[in-house]
Amino acid sequence: xxxxxxxxxxxxxxxxxxxxxxxxxxxxxxxxxxxxxxxxxxxxxxxxxxxxxxxxxxxxxxxxxxxxxxxxxxxxxxxxxxxxxxxxxxxxxxxxxxxxxxxxxxxxxxxxxxxxxxxxxxxxxxxxxxxxxxxxxxxxxxxxxxxxxxxxxxxxxxxxxxxxxxxxxxxxxxxxxxxxxxxxxxxxxxxxxxxxxxxxxxxxxxxxxxxxxxxxxxxxxxxxxxxxxxxxxxxxxxxxxxxxxxxxxxxxxxxxxxxxxxxxxxxxxxxxxxxxxxxxxxxxxxxxxxxxxxxxxxxxxxxxxxxxxxxxxxxxxxxxxxxxxxxxxxxxxxxxxxxxxxxxxxxxxxxxxxxxxxxxxxxxxxxxxxxxxxxxxxxxxxxxxxxxxxxxxxxxxxxxxxxxxxxxxxxxxxxxxxxxxxxxxxxxxxxxxxxxxxxxxxxxxxxxxxxxxxxxxxxxxxxxxxxxxxxxxxxxxxxxxxxxxxxxxxxxxxxxxxxxxxxxxxxxxxxxxxxxxxxxxxxxxxxxxxxxxxxxxxxxxxxxxxxxxxxxxxxxxxxxxxxxxxxxxxxxxxxxxxxxxxxxxxxxxxxxxxxxxxxxxxxxxxxxxxxxxxxxxxxxxxxxxxxxxxxxxxxxxxxxxxxxxxxxxxxxxxxxxxxxxxxxxxxxxxxxxxxxxxxxxxxxxxxxxxxxxxxxxxxxxxxxxxxxxxxxxxxxxxxxxxxxxxxxxxxxxxxxxxxxxxxxxxxxxxxxxxxxxxxxxxxxxxxxxxxxxxxxxxxxxxxxxxxxxxxxxxxxxxxxxxxxxxxxxxxxxxxxxxxxxxxxxxxxxxxxxxxxxxxxxxxxxxxxxxxxxxxxxxxxxxxxxxxxxxxxxxxxxxxxxxxxxxxxxxxxxxxxxxxxxxxxxxxxxxxxxxxxxxxxxxxxxxxxxxxxxxxx
Numbered sequence: 055x056x057x058x059x060x061x062x063x064x065x066x067x068x069x070x071x072x073x074x075x076x077x078x079x080x081x082x083x084x085x086x087x088x089x090x091x092x093x094x095x096x097x098x099x100x101x102x103x104x105x106x107x108x109x110x111x112x113x114x115x116x117x118x119x120x121x122x123x124x125x126x127x128x129x130x131x132x133x134x135x136x137x138x139x140x141x142x143x144x145x146x147x148x149x150x151x152x153x154x155x156x157x158x159x160x161x162x163x164x165x166x167x168x169x170x171x172x173x174x175x176x177x178x179x180x181x182x183x184x185x186x187x188x189x190x191x192x193x194x195x196x197x198x199x200x201x202x203x204x205x206x207x208x209x210x211x212x213x214x215x216x217x218x219x220x221x222x223x224x225x226x227x228x229x230x231x232x233x234x235x236x237x238x239x240x241x242x243x244x245x246x247x248x249x250x251x252x253x254x255x256x257x258x259x260x261x262x263x264x265x266x267x268x269x270x271x272x273x274x275x276x277x278x279x280x281x282x283x284x285x286x287x288x289x290x291x292x293x294x295x296x297x298x299x300x301x302x303x304x305x306x307x308x309x310x311x312x313x314x315x316x317x318x319x320x321x322x323x324x325x326x327x328x329x330x331x332x333x334x335x336x337x338x339x340x341x342x343x344x345x346x347x348x349x350x351x352x353x354x355x356x357x358x359x360x361x362x363x364x365x366x367x368x369x370x371x372x373x374x375x376x377x378x379x380x381x382x383x384x385x386x387x388x389x390x391x392x393x394x395x396x397x398x399x400x401x402x403x404x405x406x407x408x409x410x411x412x413x414x415x416x417x418x419x420x421x422x423x424x425x426x427x428x429x430x431x432x433x434x435x436x437x438x439x440x441x442x443x444x445x446x447x448x449x450x451x452x453x454x455x456x457x458x459x460x461x462x463x464x465x466x467x468x469x470x471x472x473x474x475x476x477x478x479x480x481x482x483x484x485x486x487x488x489x490x491x492x493x494x495x496x497x498x499x500x501x502x503x504x505x506x507x508x509x510x511x512x513x514x515x516x517x518x519x520x521x522x523x524x525x526x527x528x529x530x531x532x533x534x535x536x537x538x539x540x541x542x543x544x545x546x547x548x549x550x551x552x553x554x555x556x557x558x559x560x561x562x563x564x565x566x567x568x569x570x571x572x573x574x575x576x577x578x579x580x581x582x583x584x585x586x587x588x589x590x591x592x593x594x595x596x597x598x599x600x601x602x603x604x605x606x607x608x609x610x611x612x613x614x615x616x617x618x619x620x621x622x623x624x625x626x627x628x629x630x631x632x633x634x635x636x637x638x639x640x641x642x643x644x645x646x647x648x649x650x651x652x653x654x655x656x657x658x659x660x661x662x663x664x665x666x667x668x669x670x671x672x673x674x675x676x677x678x679x680x681x682x683x684x685x686x687x688x689x690x691x692x693x694x695x696x697x698x699x700x701x702x703x704x705x706x707x708x709x710x711x712x713x714x715x716x717x718x719x720x721x722x723x724x725x726x727x728x729x730x731x732x733x734x735x736x737x738x739x740x741x742x743x744x745x746x747x748x749x750x751x752x753x754x755x756x757x758x759x760x761x762x763x764x765x766x767x768x769x770x771x772x773x774x775x776x777x778x779x780x781x782x783x784x785x786x787x788x789x790x791x792x793x794x795x796x797x798x799x800x801x802x803x804x805x806x807x808x809x810x811x812x813x814x815x816x817x818x819x820x821x822x823x824x825x826x827x828x829x830x831x832x833x834x835x836x837x838x839x840x841x842x843x844x845x846x847x848x849x850x851x852x853x854x855x856x857x858x859x860x861x862x863x864x865x866x867x868x869x870x871x872x873x874x875x876x877x878x879x880x881x882x883x884x885x886x887x888x889x890x891x892x893x894x895x896x897x898x899x900x901x902x903x904x905x906x907x908x909x910x911x912x913x914x915x916x917x918x919x920x921x922x923x924x925x926x927x928x929x930x931x932x933x934x935x936x937x938x939x940x941x942x943x944x945x946x947x948x949x950x951x952x953x954x955x956x957x958x959x960x961x962x963x964x965x966x967x968x969x970x971x972x973x974x975x976x977x978x979x980x981x982x983x984x985x986x987x988x989x990x
Contacts, residue, residue, distance in 0.1 A: 110135050110892050110897050110935075110937060111135055111890050111892060111897060111899060112767055112838065112851065112890075112892055113133075113135060114132070114133045114134060114135040115133075115767035115836060115838075115851070115853070116766045116767040117133035117207065118131045118132050118133040118207070119131075119763065119766070119767050119768075119769055119836060121133065121207065121209060122761075122769075123702070123761070123763055123769070125209065126215075126637070126648050126649055126650060126692060126694060127211055127212075127213050127214070127215050127649075127650070127692045127704075127706065128211075128212045128213040128692065128704050128706050128757050128759050128773065129209050129210060129211050129212060129213075130152040130153055130154070130155070130209070130210040130212065131207065131208065131209045131210070132148050132149070132151075132152065132207060132208050133206070133207040134205070134206050134207060143202060143952065143954065143983065144163065144164055144197065144198055144202050145197045145198075145200055145202050145205055145208075145229065146163070146164035146165055146166075146167060146197040146198065147164045147931075148202065148208075149167055149197070149208070149210070149227065150164055150167065150886070150903055151886045151888065151901065151903060152210060152855070152886070153771070153773075153832045153833075153834040153855035153857060153886070154169065154170045154171075154212070154773075154830070154832045154855070154857045154859075154884065155167060155168065155169055155170075155210065155884070155886075156168045156881055156884045156903070156905040156908075157903075158174075158879070158908075158910055158911070158924075159927075159961055159978075161293055161295050161320070161322045161356075161978075162293045162294070162295060162322075162955070162976075162978030162979075162981075163198055163293060164197075164198075165196055165197060165198055166194060166196075166197075166879075166911070167194075167197065167227070168224075168879040168880070168881070168908070169210065169212075169222070169224040169225035169227075170212065170224045170225060170775065170828070170830055170857070170859060171224075171828055171830060171857075171859035171861060171877065171879070171880040171881065171882075171884075172223060172224035172828065172877060172879060172880065173877070173878040173879020173880070173909075173911065174192070174194035174195075174879065174911075175192065175193075175194060175712065175715060175751075175878065175879075176222060176223040176224045176712045176751060176879075177194075177222035177223065177224045177225050177226065177227065177712070178193070178220050178221060178222035178226050178227070178712070179195040179197075179226075179227045179228075179229070180220060180226065180227065180228040180229065181200075181228075181229050181230075181231075181346075181348060181409060182228075182229075182230055182231060182346050182411065183228060183426075184409070184411050184426070184428045184430070184516060185219070185220040185430075185514060185516060185540065186409070186430065187407070187409075187430045187431060187432040187512040187513070187514050187542075188432060188512055189352075189405045189407065189432040189433075189434040189510060189512065190434070190510070191510065191546060191715070191716060191717040192715045192716060192717065193713065193715065193716060195227075198324070198326075198352075199326070199350055199352045199405060199407060200229065200328070200350065201268075201287035201289065201326065201328035201350070203245070203266070203268040203270075203285070203287040203328075204231060204268075204270075204285045204287050204328050204329075204330045204348075205229050205230065205231065206230055206231055206232045206233075207230050208227060208228055208229045208230055209227075209228045209230075210225055210226070210227050210228070211225060211226040211228065212225050212706075212757065212773075212775075213690070213692055213706035213707075213708055213755075213757050214226060214688075214690055214708050214710055215635065215650050215652060215690055215692065216534070216633040216634060216635040216650070216652025216653055216654050216688075216689075216690055217520065217534060217536055217633050217635055217652065217654075219516075219518065219538045219540075219631060220540075221688075221710055221711075222710065222712050223710050223711060223712035223751050223752075223753050223777075224712075224753075231283070231285070231330050231332060231346065231348070232270070232272060232283040232285070232332060233281070233283075233332070233334065233344075234272045234273065234274060234281030234282055234283040234332060234334055235274060235278065235281035235334045235336065237272050237274075237281075237283075238274070238278070239272075239274075240272065240273045240274070241270065241271070241272040241273075241989065241990075242270070242271055242272075242989070242990035243268075243269070243270040243271075243987060243988070243989045243990070244268070244269050244270075244987065244988050245266075245267070245268045245269075245985060245986065245987030245988070246265065246266065246267045246268070246985055246986060246987075247265065247266045247267075247950070247952075247983045247984065247985025247986075248263065248264075248265050248983065248984050248985065249263060249264045249265060249266065249291055249292075249981065249982070249983045250262060250263035250264070250292075250981070250982055251263075251292065251293065251294050251978075251979045251980070251981050251982075252979045252980045252981075252982070253294045253296075253979040254294075255292065255294065255321055256294045256295075256296065256319040256320065256321050256582075256584065257319060257320075257321040257357040257358075257359060257582065257584070257595070258579045258580055258582060258595060259321075259355075259357050259579060259597065260292055260321035260322075260323045260355065260357060261292055261323070262292060262294075263292065264289070264290040264291040264292045264323075264324075265289075265290055266287070266288070266289045266290075266291065266983075266985070267287070267288050267289075268285070268286070268287045268288075268987075269285070269286050269287075270283070270284070270285045270286075271283070271284045271285075272284075279335065279336050279337055280333070280334070280335050280336075281332075281333070281334035281335075282331075282332070282333055282334075283330075283331065283332040284329075284330070284331050284332075285328075285329070285330045285331075286327075286328070286329050287326075287327075287328040287329075288326070288327050288328075289324065289325070289326045289328075290323070290324070290325050291323075291324045291325075291326075292321060292322065292323050292324070293321075293322045293324070293978065293981070294319075294320070294321055294322075294978065294979055295318070295319075295320035295321075295322070295976055295977070295978055296319060296320075296470075296587045296976065296977045296978075296979075297317060297318045297319075297320055297360075297974065297975070297976045298315065298317045298470050298471065298472070298588065298972075298974070298975040298976075299315060299316045299317060299318070299973065299974050300312060300313070300314070300315050300316075300471075300971075300972060300973050300974075301313045301314035301315060301316070301364075301365075301366075301369075302314070302965065302971075302973075303965075303966065303968075303971045304366050304368055304369065306366060306367065306368055306375065308382070309378060309382055309383070309384055310382060310383040310384075311365070311366060311375070311378075311384065311387055312365055312366075312387070312463060312472065313365060313366035313369055314362070314363055314364045314365045314366060314369065314371065315362070315363050315365070315472075316360065316362045316363075316397070317360045317361070317585055317588055318358040318359065318360035318397070318399070318584070319358070319359050319360060319582070319584035319585065319587075320356065320357075320358045321356065321357055321358075322354060322355075322356050323354065323355040323356070324352075324353070324354050325352075325353045325354075325355075326350060326351065326352045326353070327349075327350065327351045328348075328349070328350045329347075329348070329349045329350075330346070330347065330348045330349075331345075331346075331347045332344065332345065332346050332347075333345045340416055340417055340418055341414075341415070341416055342414070342415050342417075343412065343413065343414045343415070344412070344413045345410075345411070345412050346409070346410065346411045346412075346413075347409070347410045348407070348408070348409040348410075349406075349407070349408050349409075350405070350406070350407040351405075351406055352403075352404075352405040352406075352407070353402075353403065353404050353405070354401070354402070354403040355400075355401075355402055356400065356401040356402070356403070357398075357399075357400050357597075358397070358398075358399040358400065358401070359397065359398055359399070359582065359584040359593065359595055360397050360584055360585055360593075361394050361395065361396050361397065361480060361585060361590065361593060362394060362395040362396075362397055363392060363394045363461060364392070364393065364394070364395075364492065365389050365392065365461070371392070371393070372391060372393055372449050372451070372458075373389045373390065373391050373392045373393070373458070374389065374390045374391055375387060375388070375389055376388045376389065376390050376460075380465070383465075383970065384465075385464060385465045386462065386463070386464045386465070387462070387463055388460065388461070388462040389460070389461045389462075390458065390460050391451065391457075391458035392458050392459040392460065392461045392476075393444065393445060393446060393449035393451075393458050393459075393491060393492070394444060394445075394459065394491070395442050395443075395444050395491045395492055396442070396443045396444055396480055396486050396491075396593055396594060397440065397441065397442065398441045398443070398594070398595060398596050398597075398598055399438075399439060399440050399441060399598070400438075400439045400441070400597065400598050400599060401436065401437065401438045401439070402435075402436070402437045402599075403434065403435070403436045403437075404434065404435045404436075405432065405433065405434045405435075406431075406432070406433045407430070407431070407432045408430065408431050408432075409428065409429070409430035409431075410428065410429055410430070411426065411427065411428030411429070411516075412426070412427055412428070413425070413426045414426075419524065420523070420524055421521065421522065421523055421524065422520075422521070422522035422524070423519075423520070423521050423522075424518075424519065424520040424521075424522075425518070425519050425520075426516070426517070426518040426519075427516070427517050427518075428514075428515075428516045428517075429513075429514070429515055429516075430513075430514050431511070431512065431513045431514070432510075432511070432512045433509075433510070433511050433512075434508075434509070434510045434511075435507070435508070435509050435510075436506070436507075436508045436509075436510070437505065437506070437507050437508075438505065438506040438507075438508075439503060439504075439505045439553075439598045439599065439602075440503050440504045440505070440553075441488075441502070441503040441553065441596075441598035441601065442488070442489065442490065442491055442494075442501070442502050442503055443486050443487055443488050443489060443491070443502075443573065443594065444486065444487075444489055444491030444492075445457075445458065445459075445478070445485065445486070445491065446489070446491065446570075447489045447490055447491070447493075447500075447569040447570050448490060448491070448492065448493035448569075449491060449492055449493065456485060459476050459477055459478040460476065460477045461474060461475070461476045462474065462475045462476075469960075469977075470587060470588060470975055470977075471970075471972045471975055472588065473588060473589045474585075474588050474589045474590055475589060476590060476591075479591065479592075480590070480591065480592065480593035480594065481581035481591070481592040481593055481594055482594075483572060483573055483578070483594055484572075486573075486593070486594050487570050487571060487572050487573065488502050488555060488570065488571045488572070488573055488601075488606070489502055489555075489569060489570040489571070490502050490569065495552060495554070495561070495563075497562075498562050498563050498564050499552050499554060499561045499562060499563075499567075499610060500554045500555060500561055500562070500563050500567045500568070500569050501552045501553070501554065502553050502554055502555050502607065503552075503553030503598065503601075503607065504550070504551070504552060504553060505550070505551050505553060505602075505609070506548060506549075506550055507548065507549040507550075507551075508546060508547070508548045508549075508621075509546070509547045509548075510544070510545070510546045510547075511543075511544065511545050512542070512543075512544045513542065513543050513544070514540065514541070514542045515539075515540070515541045515542075516538065516539070516540050516541075517538065517539045518536065518537070518538040518539075519536060519537055519538075520534065520535070520536035521534070521535050521536070522534050528640055528641075529638060529639075529640045530636050530637070530638060530639075530640075531637045531638060531639035531648075532636075532637040533634075533635075533636055533637075534633075534634065534635040534636075534637065534652070535632075535633070535634050535635075536632070536633050537630075537631065537632050537633075538629075538630075538631040538632075538633075539628070539629070539630055539631075540627070540628070540629040540631075541626075541627070541628055541629075542626070542627045542629075543624065543625070543626045543627075544624065544625050544716045545623065545624035545625075546621065546622065546623055546624075546717070546720075547621075547622050548621035548622060550611075550621075551609040551610060551611060552609070552610040553598075553601075553602070553607040553608075553609065553610075554567060554568075554607065554608050554609075554610055555567065555568040555569070555570075555571050555606070555607070555608070556568070556605055556606060556607065556608045557571070559608075561608060561610045571606070573594060573596050574600075574601070574604060574606055576600060576604060577596040577597050577598075577600035577601050577604070577606070578594070578595070578596050579595040579596055579597065580595065581593060581594060581595055582595050587977070620664060620665040620666070620667045620675060620722040620723075620724070621722070622664065622665060622722065623662060623663065623664040623665075623717075623720030623721060623722045623744065624662065624663045624664075624720075625660065625661070625662045625716050625719045625720060625746070626660065626661050626662070626681075627658065627659070627660045627713075628658070628659045628660075629656065629657070629658050629659075630656070630657045630658075631654055631655070631656050631657075632654070632655045633652060633653065633654040633655070634652055634653055635650050635651070635652030635653075636650060636651050636652065637649075637650045638650060638651065638693070642695065645695050645696060645697060646695075646696040647693060647694065647695055647696075648693075648694045648696075649691070649692045649693040649694050650690075650691070650692055651690075651691045652689070652690055652691075653687060653688065653689045653690070654686075654687070654688040654690075655685065655686075655687055655688075656685060656686045656687075656688060656711070657683070657684075657685045658683065658684055658685070658686075658750075659681070659683045660681050660682055660683070660719065660746065661679065661680070661681030661746065662679070662680060662681060662719055662720050662721035662744070662746035663677065663678070663679050663721060664677075664678055664679075664720050664721035664722030664723070664743075664744070664746075665677060665678060665722050666678050666722070666723055666724070666725045666741075666743075666795070666796075667722075667723075667724050667725065676725075676795060676796075678721050678722070678723075678795075679721060680721045680746040680747065681721075681746050681747070682746065682747040682749075684749060686709075686711055686750070686752070687709070688708070688709045688710065688711065689707075689708065689709055690706075690707070690708035690709070691705075691706065691707050691708070692704065692705070692706040693705045693706075700762060700763045700764060701760075701761065701762045701763075702759075702760075702761045702763075703758075703759070703760050703761075704757070704758070704759040704760075704761070705756075705757070705758055705759075706755075706756070706757040706758075706759075707755070707756045707757070708754075708755060709752065709753070709754045709755075710752070710753050710754075710755065711750040711751060711752050711753075712750055712751045713750045713751075714748045714749070714750060714751070714783050714820065715783075717744065718744055718745060718748055718783065718785065718819075718820045719744060719745065719746050719748055720743070720744035720746065721743075721744060721746045722743050722744060723741045723742060723743020723744065723791065723817050723819065724741045724742050724743060725739065725741045725793060725796060726739065726740045726741050727739060727793075727796065727800065727804055728740070728804075729801075729803060729804060729807075731807060731811060735815060735816050736811060736812065737811065737812050737813075737814060737815040737816070738804060738807055738808060738811070738815070739791075739793040739796075739808070739813065739814070739815025740815050740816060740817070741791065741793075741815065741816075741817040741818070742817055742818035742819060743791075743817050743818075743819050744819055744820070745789050745819045745820050745821060747789075748783065748820055748821070748822065749781050749822050750781065751779070751781055751782055751783060752779075752780045752781045753777040753778060753779050753780070753828075754777070754778045754780075755775060755776060755777035755778070756775065756776055757773065757774070757775040758773065758774050758775075759771060759772070759773035759774075760772050760773070764841060765838050765840065765841035766838065767836055767838045767851070768836050768837055768838050768841050769834075769835070769836050770834070770835050771832070771833070771834045771835075772831070772832070772833050772834075773831070773832045773833075774829075774830070774831045774832070775829065775830055775831075776827065776828075776829040777827060777828045777829070778825075778827055779824075779825055779826045779827060779828060779863065780825045781822040781825075782822065782824035782825055782826065782863060783820050783821070783822060783824065784820060784821055784822070784823045784824045784865045784866075785819075785820045786818070786820075787818075787819065787820055787821035787823050788816040788817065788818050788819070788821075789816070789817055789819050789820075789821055790814055790815070790816060790817075791814070791815060791816075791817045792813055792814055793808075793813050793814070793815050794813040796813075797813070823865060823866045824863055824864060824865040824866065825863075825864055825866075826861060826862045826863035826864050826874075826877070827861065827862055828859065828860070828861040828877060828880075829859070829860050829861070830857055830858055830859035830860065831857065831858050832855065832856070832857040833855065833856050833857075834853075834854070834855035834856075835852070835853065835854050835855070836851075836852075836853045837851060837852045837853070838850075838851040839851055839852075846893070848893075849891050849892050849893030850889070850890070850891050851889075851890045851891070851892075852887075852888070852889050852890075853886075853887065853888045853890075854885070854886065854887040854888075855884075855885070855886050855887075856883070856884070856885045857883070857884045857885075858882060858883055859880060859881070859882055859884075860882065861876070861877045861880055862874055863875050863876065863877050876909045877909070878909045878910075878911060878921055879908060879909065879910070879911070880908055880909065881905040881906045881907065881908040881926075882906050882907075883904070883905070883906040884903075884904070884905045884906075885902075885903070885904040885905075886901075886902070886903045886904070887901070887902045887903075888900070888901040888902075894939075895936050895937045895938060895939050896934075896935075896936055897933070897934065897935040897936065897937065897950075898932075898933065898934045898935075899932070899933050900930065900931075900932045901930070901931045901932070902928070902929070902930050902931075903927075903928075903929050904926070904927065904928045904929075905926065905927055906926045907923055907924060907925060907926050908923070908924055909921050909922070909923055909924075910922060910923070910924040910963055922963040922964065922965055922973055922974075923963060923964060923967075924961065924962065924963040925960075925961075925962035925963065925964070925969070927959055927961070928957070928959060929955060929957075929959050930955075930956040930957055930959075931952070931953065931954050931955070931956065932952070932953045932956060933950060933951065933952045933953075934950070934951050935948055935949055935950035935951065936948065936949055946988050946989045946990060947986065947987070947988050948986065948987050948988075948989075949984075949985070949986045950983070950984070950985050950986070950987075951982070951983070951984050952982065952983040952984075952985075953980060953981070953982050953983075954980065954981040954982075954983070955978060955979070955980050955981060956980060958977060958978070958979060958980055960975055960976060960977045960978075961974070961975075961976045961978075962974065962975050962976075
């Protein structure tokens, strides 16, 4: 009910303010048009003279509204308040406040982006108009790797145009750094902020506070023909996560119980260095060149400490249910003989991202010729350690073994779903020792831990050329022809090892391996009450990496131990694009009409290298290569009707595509061989893996948008859209594979059967067997009170947007009936609002973003992923500050205090279609930042 009230309040407030705006007198202004692909310099040059200069948040709004208004396609935009200062702490948060956009939090930080109800798989991101590589297994950009302080502005294209390379199915995000010649003055800016979380630190090896520091330099030389911009941003930022994770909710003797859980106290220490540089050179009015360089070094250290409790007897926990009370889903349950796993896990992620691009242009009154070449690369190493300790080896009981714990949980109506009591002291190092508490080691191995060590490389070369012929015609403003080539290679290598106890030189229990050992003193940390938020006392804490370096652990090689198929793969794509476009500028009676009509022809040659495996430890890996070639034609059109001097009616139509996930394109798969023919497939072969022949998602869409601009930063917009989705990827399909390469390794019996039948078999994996639609309506308002009042109230302003999205996705699997499901990342309702006040240097604002329930993506076992429905979210942030006036002794100085996640909104997801069956419940606490900036 609270969420519904919050949503209703956001919509009703927006409706009231839209009604008030109807009485406002819009300022009459005529802005220059920005052509597709053009940067903001044209808008700055076209800005009228003798206007009132505003600063801070209002300035960023006016610039963003100008970008939205002047682009000739349907788009949203944002702009920094000042050099090195976006309105939000991160790029993702800024994007998540725009109409029709929403973010998913990861470890408390806004990270992945949904555009118009479609998740991060279906949009694309650019930096200065060039495609960005990704450090993850997918194409989706992890926005927290790009310092907000180094981004000057951005445009989100909701309808593409012919010439927008790398467009997404739902939209395309173009982040932009500073253009020094457009700034027209020397700027030196320094800023710093201290950051801390109200929970302090949940783990002793991560500080509870951090800081951010930024320096930016912009200047022009040689009579303003040479411009230089440099920026450096360093961030050391902690975040804290109190996480409850349930195994599931089985039915035990007619009652639903918590089957087990894996809660953690998680600390994330993010250290990031970001550097950008831009050189602009315009030696003559005709010639210009721009060189952009971006570099980021991103490191995360993530200790996680908790206790994993197997509870349900029916799942082999060995525990007993002693008592229950409170109905079919009991309010209280007591378990005895509980044999838990005390976890000291640790993730280390190291990422380096580099991008460089050069753009050259030659322009006269008749023609514009452009050439662009760029290179970018992202390298990531992710080490994920699980380290186990507990009461007994393999949960053994009886004489000579420690007695199991007695654990009672009580369902909680507010906050975390359960609260617990227990009897064991998990900080007692005589009782809790390194071991394999549940006997998880395969083939008799003593598995006292596990490590995934994953290296990912993403490399992209792009080249592009374009010719614009300027036409003196009553209908056509210019004719554009261009070509582009992208060469992208992405690879992943994963090494998996069991962590066994050293001492006897063997990991196998039946060969005399060490099964239980005390935790060495050099690894121990002070005990912490990591699960105090659930009611548990302190537990042992140690650094598992120390156990590797000091020889406590020995590493046992594993082949595909927990992966459904080999995890090593590479994907290569060569994409050739040609495009033609007419830019329109004409009159329809007395109505000015602008826009464009064009088409892209896209040819793709994709291939993947991977391995086939029979699975298990010591599996034989056989190299495999596969791929495909195909082409798409992508027509697009946008028409803008200026029905009044400050009113625009826009219409857009386009076919768009989004390329499938890289990890789904991989050629690796497991190979299973039976001694009997399967009655359904008629084959003895089966398996699971990727699909290197996978095609892109495709959508054909139409958009309509009405926009009324007034008062500089003021506007009202209402937009609707409909997209027909085809070739949509079903990640749980089956595809046919040829297993003839296994012939020489088959038994005589298997070879005889295969020779007589077929070497083809079905492999579980993704295909393009889904289709559907997505439709929505968006309403947005930006209302500076100065439009209709003066004095004190004129410093106030209000922004809000509300979007409603509906979709249906029909999946048609092989050998099964079609069924319907939700599009990942889709929230039916998204509402974003900000109230702000600025006057005489004082600045304050309160922001709110809401999204309804959505299908969220989560990391799974062995760097895999999964989906579950997430609860609605309603998040409030606030900021106050003061900017010292010009002419004072502190001119150029501004101070800021920010508070994030004011209501400590949890992140919750559930399973079984039942909101009471909560799988993850995470709390992040409130984060505060205090800082200052100085602009010379």
